[in-house]
Amino acid sequence: MLALFEQRRDLVFITGDLGYMALERVAEAFGERFINAGVAEQNAVSLAAGLAREGCLPWVYSAAVFAVLRPFEQIRNDVCLHQLPVKLVGNGGGYAYGIMGATHHALEDVAALRALPHMRLYLPLVAADVAMVVRQMAADPSPNYLRLGLSATITGEVPGFAPWRKLKAGRGAVVVGAGPVLQGLYELDSPRLFGELEIWSVGTLPLDPIPAELAASIEEKGRVITIEEHYRAGGLGEALSCLLLTSGVRPRSLVCLHAAGYPSGRYGSQRWHLEESGLVGPALRAHLQELLRA
């Protein structure tokens, strides 16, 4: 952001009173263009729409759930209908707020924003993606949403941020995922199983046309598994299913792995919730093994 601010003096950074020990340098650099709008997300988003109409490039930062769901109608009416370049930044997508509990998790932010016209979502995977994503968002005249979380640690070479990225080859099944939840695949503790997986990362929604290599790979292997830290409804699995069908790509099987919510009524860290949802750890391993045997 700081580097971008040096080049783009039309930037305005609005926070919904979050960013302690994180935004101090931004505040200092941006001066009067840094605004703490208080715990008032509805106003913050309409304010950003007004700023954008005057030619500014506003970024609105809050927790993912408060940046998207509290001011949803402001995003719909004031930003998306008018196709204004307002940049929403939601920190803590999925279960990232962990033990803070259900009110602080964002498990339906992607679904909500996918429904809106002109909105483009950015879902970075690794830390190195973020700078590139921020530059792309600044150049994108559409409304955008940046879903941030603790970035993934991925072994092996990760190509630069792109709407579709092939992370590794494998012969048994194609796994398509979005965001840091993909890290779970790299921690399966079963080299044989891991070796079977061809892994792709989705960086933006709506999905770009399916790459020919991915389409061919799906036709060849027949098995597609999607993985996302989000409810199933309106998420990546549904988006990809639709894209595959409308593109004439027909896998033999398609399984969507997704956040389960709060099945036990108990709370824990992000990792704890991911385990309960079967998105990391032994449950994920067992599930994938079963799918590959089928």
Next chain:
Amino acid sequence: MYKKANAGHIGSSLSCAEILVFLKFAWMRGDDTLVLSKGHAAAALYSVLAEAQVLTAADVASFYEEGTKLPALPPFNAFEEIPFATGSLGHGLSLSAGMALGAKLQGRDKRLFCVTSDGELDEGSVWEAALFIAHHQLTNVVWVIDRNGIQAIGKTEDVLALEPLDAKLRAFGFHVLTVDGHDLASLLAAREDCEAAWRARPAPVVIVANTVKGNGISYMQGTVDSHYLPLSDERYSEALAELEHAHAAALRDHGNAS
């Protein structure tokens, strides 16, 4: 327009007609922008924009017609003079604040005139915007509240009491001016008071314009029905006759005065 369209919401338009005329033709200049947050009064806005030659007679005649550019509430990205599609209540003041701040950051001399209804003040987001405008001392926002005392299905004081409204607004940090929203002389005086208030102590201004829903047409005045009911032929003729009478009387008075 409402007769031809067989539509409701005429009461909302009549309560702010003079306010919009006053703002557009007696106060706004240059880049100043009007945000009609109470989008239900779109017909009043369209009439003013037609008078200002932004809209054509054909545009106005198409109000409510299939395929019109002018729906019952303001459209998005259609006319430069309608910066935002409004009518989902509680957005306009924040949008005005954003434009005001954007203009200020870019060193542009521009004022935002935002007209909200009073029923709209039920929306919490209006008060978020009020806090923001006061905190950032956005003196290039002029907020006008069309205080007709009636909201969708009841009187504001019966539904969710707003009074003491002046005290609330003052407590939020606004200069509060109260005017008769149907009297151009009173509105003009408010413009002068507003500028005097700014000279005395720069602070954001809100004008509480006391108005009558369905103003000018006696059977509509102050009624909830005027928010909804279309005009029958008989009621339409009655309303026109009353307006023509009032118009003739105003011309006569003006003639006598000058």
